[in-house]
Amino acid sequence: xxxxxxxxxxxxxxxxxxxxxxxxxxxxxxxxxxxxxxxxxxxxxxxxxxxxxxxxxxxxxxxxxxxxxxxxxxxxxxxxxxxxxxxxxxxxxxxxxxxxxxxxxxxxxxxxxxxxxxxxxxxxxxxxxxxxxxxxxxxxxxxxxxxxxxxxxxxxxxxxxxxxxxxxxxxxxxxxxxxxxxxxxxxxxxxxxxxxxxxxxxxxxxxxxxxxxxxxxxxxxxxxxxxxxxxxxxxxxxxxxxxxxxxxxxxxxxxxxxxxxxxxxxxxxxxxxxxxxxxxxxxxxxxxxxxxxxxxxxxxxxxxxxxxxxxxxxxxxxxxxxxx
Amino acid sequence: xxxxxxxxxxxxxxxxxxxxxxxxxxxxxxxxxxxxxxxxxxxxxxxxxxxxxxxxxxxxxxxxxxxxxxxxxxxxxxxxxxxxxxxxxxxxxxxxxxxxxxxxxxxxxxxxxxxxxxxxxxxxxxxxxxxxxxxxxxxxxxxxxxxxxxxxxxxxxxxxxxxxxxxxxxxxxxxxxxxxxxxxxxxxxxxxxxxxxxxxxxxxxxxxxxxxxxxxxxxxxxxxxxxxxxxxxxxxxxxxxxxxxxxxxxxxxxxxxxxxxxxxxxxxxxxxxxxxxxxxxxxxxxxxxxxxxxxxxxxxxxxxxxxxxxxxxx
Numbered sequence: 001x002x003x004x005x006x007x008x009x010x011x012x013x014x015x016x017x018x019x020x021x022x023x024x025x026x027x028x029x030x031x032x033x034x035x036x037x038x039x040x041x042x043x044x045x046x047x048x049x050x051x052x053x054x055x056x057x058x059x060x061x062x063x064x065x066x067x068x069x070x071x072x073x074x075x076x077x078x079x080x081x082x083x084x085x086x087x088x089x090x091x092x093x094x095x096x097x098x099x100x101x102x103x104x105x106x107x108x109x110x111x112x113x114x115x116x117x118x119x120x121x122x123x124x125x126x127x128x129x130x131x132x133x134x135x136x137x138x139x140x141x142x143x144x145x146x147x148x149x150x151x152x153x154x155x156x157x158x159x160x161x162x163x164x165x166x167x168x169x170x171x172x173x174x175x176x177x178x179x180x181x182x183x184x185x186x187x188x189x190x191x192x193x194x195x196x197x198x199x200x201x202x203x204x205x206x207x208x209x210x211x212x213x214x215x216x217x218x219x220x221x222x223x224x225x226x227x228x229x230x231x232x233x234x235x236x237x238x239x240x241x242x243x244x245x246x247x248x249x250x251x252x253x254x255x256x257x258x259x260x261x262x263x264x265x266x267x268x269x270x271x272x273x274x275x276x277x278x279x280x281x282x283x284x285x286x287x288x289x290x291x292x293x294x295x296x297x298x299x300x301x302x303x304x305x306x307x308x309x310x311x312x313x314x315x316x317x318x319x320x321x322x323x324x
Numbered sequence: 325x326x327x328x329x330x331x332x333x334x335x336x337x338x339x340x341x342x343x344x345x346x347x348x349x350x351x352x353x354x355x356x357x358x359x360x361x362x363x364x365x366x367x368x369x370x371x372x373x374x375x376x377x378x379x380x381x382x383x384x385x386x387x388x389x390x391x392x393x394x395x396x397x398x399x400x401x402x403x404x405x406x407x408x409x410x411x412x413x414x415x416x417x418x419x420x421x422x423x424x425x426x427x428x429x430x431x432x433x434x435x436x437x438x439x440x441x442x443x444x445x446x447x448x449x450x451x452x453x454x455x456x457x458x459x460x461x462x463x464x465x466x467x468x469x470x471x472x473x474x475x476x477x478x479x480x481x482x483x484x485x486x487x488x489x490x491x492x493x494x495x496x497x498x499x500x501x502x503x504x505x506x507x508x509x510x511x512x513x514x515x516x517x518x519x520x521x522x523x524x525x526x527x528x529x530x531x532x533x534x535x536x537x538x539x540x541x542x543x544x545x546x547x548x549x550x551x552x553x554x555x556x557x558x559x560x561x562x563x564x565x566x567x568x569x570x571x572x573x574x575x576x577x578x579x580x581x582x583x584x585x586x587x588x589x590x591x592x593x594x595x596x597x598x599x600x601x602x603x604x605x606x607x608x609x610x611x612x613x614x615x616x617x618x619x620x621x622x623x624x625x626x627x628x629x630x631x632x633x634x635x636x637x638x
Contacts (some may be wrong), residue, residue: 025529027497029597031563032629038569039633048356074472077505294473298441301472309629316636320603 001105029053036305039312041082043319044079051318054311055084055226057218057269058091060191060258061234062251062283063292065090065273066111070296072234073104076296078304083164085222086217088210091232092190093147093276096183099163100151110150110286111289121195140197141224144184154183164220165190166210170199177220193283195250215258216265228314230307231269234292235262251283271310353382357392363461365376369399390420394429406437408509424450428459440467458487464497474502509536527557531566538570546570568600575602595621595630602637 030039043051046229056075058068068091075082087095097107123129124137131135156163156179164179167189178186189200189207199206214220221229237254243252265274277299278292312319360375382393398408413430414538420426420619431446442466450460465480481499495521503512513536516529534549543580550567554560568583580603587597598617603615620637625631 028560029566031565034562034569035596035599036632037627038566038573042573077472077474077507201599297473298471304472309632313632313636316633320606320637 001194016242026267029193034177036309036312038310039301039319040078042322043312043315044081046315046318046322048081048083050322051081051315052311053083053225053229054081055086055221055224055229056095056228057216057221057231058085058087058095059216059231059233059235059262060089060091060209061236062090062281063285063289064234064236064275064278064283065094066289066292067234067278067296067299068071068094068232069104069107069111070298071273071300072098072107073297074300074304075230076104078308080307081163084164084221084226086164086220087190088166088214088217089191090234092187092210092219095163096187097147097151099159099161100154100183102151106150108290108293111293111315114289115285116284116286119143136234137198137245138196140188140192143191144188147184147187151183156180156183156186159183162224164224166214166217166220167192167200167207168213169205170194170208170209171206173213175210176203176205176207176215177223179220179224193251193254196247209254211254211258214265215261216269218265218268222268228311229269230311231266231273233262233272233274235274235276235279236283237276240280242283255283256278270314271303271307273300273303273307352481353379353384354388356382357384357388359393361395364395364399367402369402372396372399373403390416390423390426393420393426397429399557401433401436406433407432410437416576422453424457428457428463431460431463435463435467435470438470439598442469443467444471454469454476456487458484465495466498469498471504474505477501493521493525497532500529500532504532504536509540512536519555522556524557527560527563531560531563534563543574544571565596565600568597572600572603572607575607577607580604593624595624595634599630599634599637602634606637 034289056072058065058071061067068087068115072094079307085095085099087093094107097110098104104109118295119142120127120138120140121142127136127138131138162179163183164177166175166177167186168174169176176189178190185200185202187200190210192198192200192208194208194212197208199208201207210217216233218229218231236259238252238259241248241252241255243249275292275295277295278288281292356375356379360372360379360438363369363372363375365535373396376392376399379392380389393412397409397416398414400406400412410430410433413426413433416426417423417430427446427450431443431450432444434440434443444464447460447463447467448483450457454460461480461483461528465484468474468480469477475578478499481495481502484495485499491591496515500512500515500519502517503509511534516533520526530549530553534546535551536544537543537549547567547570550570553563554567557563564583567589568580571577571580581601584597584601584604585595588601591597598621602614602617602621603616605611615638619632621638622631
C-alpha cells in the first residue's frame with residue numbers, strides 16, 4: 001500500500017510539473033480581424049468589372065525570384081483577385097507559367113526537379129570550354145523547349161490571366177515590351193542573362209534580360225490597365241556577396257543596377273513585399289530554390305492582412321456600395 | 325581477494341558513506357526546490373522564482389535542477405519576462421544539452437514569441453534525437469500553421485494525433501482550420517462534427533463551420549452555426565459582431581443595427597459596434613446620424629484599420 005501511495009504521489013508531482021500553465025491559444029478575433037475578414041469577403045465577391053483592376057508585379061532576381069511562387073501560393077489561397085501579372089526575368093518565368101494555368105503544385109515540383117541544364121544545351125564540357133576560352137556564349141534556345149514541355153506553345157492572348165513582360169534590345173538599349181504574340185520567346189528573352197547567354201534573335205532584334213532596363217515591371221502593369229499594384233521584390237543584397245570570378249562581377253553589376261532601379265520603381269506600387277531574408281542568395285544559386293520559395297510563403301503570409309486592408313481601402317467605394 | 329583487502333575495502337566504504345553529505349539521500353537545496361514548486365503550483369510565480377534561485381545557489385542536484393529550469397522558465401513566461409525565460413532554458417540546456425523536455429520548452433518559447441522559423445529548427449533537432457516525439461510534431465504543426473504552410477501543418481498534426489492516445493482536443497480545431505484554409509471544406513466540416521462536445525469549447529468549431537457555410541453561400545446554415553455558438557458561449561462578441569456584419573451584407577440592416585446597439589449600450593467606446601451602426605445608418609439614408617458615430621470613432625481610434633474605414637465612410 002505504501003508503495004502504491006508513493007507511486008501515486010510521484011505521478012501527481014511530475015504530472016503537475018509537466019502540465020504547463022501556458023501555451024493556451026486565444027482564438028477570439030480582434031475587432032480589426034472581424035472587420036478585415038468581412039470586408040475582404042465582400043471585395044472578393046464583387047464581379048471583376050465592379051472593382052479596381054489588380055496587378056501582381058514580379059521583379060527580376062534569378063533564383064531569388066522563386067519567392068514569387070510563395071507569394072502566388074498565398075494570394076491564390078486567400079482568394080486574392082488577380083487581373084494582371086507582369087514579370088521580368090525570373091518574375092517573367094513564374095508569372096508566365098502561372099498566367100498560362102500551371103498549378104502551384106506543378107511549379108513546386110518543377111523547382112524541385114530543375115537543373116541548370118534546362119537553361120541551355122551548351123552546359124557541357126565543350127560549351128564551357130568555348131565559353132571560358134573562346135568567348136562563346138551559351139544558347140538559351142533549349143529553355144524555350146523546356147517551357148513548352150510544361151505549358152505548351154501558347155500566345156499571350158491564350159493566357160488565363162493577362163500577362164506582360166519585357167526584354168532589352170542589346171543594340172539599341174531599348175526596352176521591348178511583350179503583351180501579345182508567342183509567349184515562350186518573350187519569357188526566354190526576358191531572362192536571357194547578357195554575357196552568359198547569346199542574345200535571343202526575335203522580332204528583328206537581339207534581346208537580353210529585361211532586368212537591365214526594368215527590374216520591377218510596374219510600368220507594364222499600368223500599360224495593361226492596372227489600378228492597384230502589388231509589387232513582389234526579390235532585391236539583391238550585394239553587400240553580402242564576394243565576387244571572385246568574371247561572371248560573379250557581371251552578375252554583381254546587374255544586381256547593383258537592379259537594386260538602384262527598384263528604389264524608384266517600387267514607389268509606383270500600392271503595396272510592396274520584399275524578401276530581404278533571401279537578399280544574399282545568388283542569381284544562380286539553384287540549390288536554394290526551394291528555400292527561397294518557402295521564404296516567399298512565409299513573408300507573403302506575414303503581410304497578407306495588411307495587403308488585404310490596403311486593397312479594401314483602395315476599393316472602398318466599390319465594396320461598400322455593392323448592389324444589394 | 326585476501327581477508328585483509330576485503331577488510332580494508334569494507335572500512336573504506338563505511339567511512340565513505342559515513343562522511344558523505346546527506347545529499348545522497350536528500351539533495352542540497354531540496355527544501356527551496358519544494359517550496360518553489362509549491363509557489364509554482366499556486367501560481368505565485370515571483371516567489372517561485374526566488375525559491376528556485378535559492379535552490380540553485382545551494383547546489384540543487386542534477387535531476388531536480390532540470391525540472392527547476394523548466395518551472396523557472398515557465399514562471400518567467402507567465403510574468404512576461406521572455407528574455408529571462410530564454411536565458412533560463414539556455415542555461416539549462418548548457419548543463420543538459422540532450423534533455424528533450426528542456427529542448428521542447430525552449431522550442432515552445434520561440435513559438436509563443438512568434439519565432440516560428442527558429443522554433444521549427446529546434447523541433448527538428450528534437451526529432452533527430454527522438455523521431456516520434458509527439459510534442460515536437462505538435463510544435464511543428466502549430467509553427468507551420470502560423471507561417472501559412474497549411475499542408476505541412478496538417479501532416480504534423482496527423483502525426484501528433486496518431487502518436488497520442490488522448491490528444492489535446494483543442495488541436496483538432498487547428499487541424500480543421502488548416503483544411504479550411506486549403507479550401508477543403510468537406511474535411512474541415514467532418515473534423516468539426518467529430519469534435520463537438522456540446523460545451524462552451526464548441527463555439528470556435530461552430531464559428532468556423534459557420535464561416536465555411538458563409539463562404540459557400542449557404543447563408544441560413546451559416547447563421548444557424550453562429551447562433552448555436554452564441555447559445556453555448558454568449559460572451560463571444562466577435563461571433564455576434566460577425567453575425568451583425570453578415571446581416572448587413574444581406575441587406576438586413578435593422579438586424580445588424582440591433583446587435584450593434586446591444587454592444588454600444590454595453591460600452592460607449594465600442595468602435596466596431598459603432599462602425600457597424602454607421603454603415604447601417606448610411607444604408608438607411610441617415611448620414612447625419614452616421615457621421616456622429618463616425619466622429620466618435622475617429623476620436624477614439626487614432627490609427628489602424630477601423631479608423632481608416634471610418635475615415636472612408638465619413
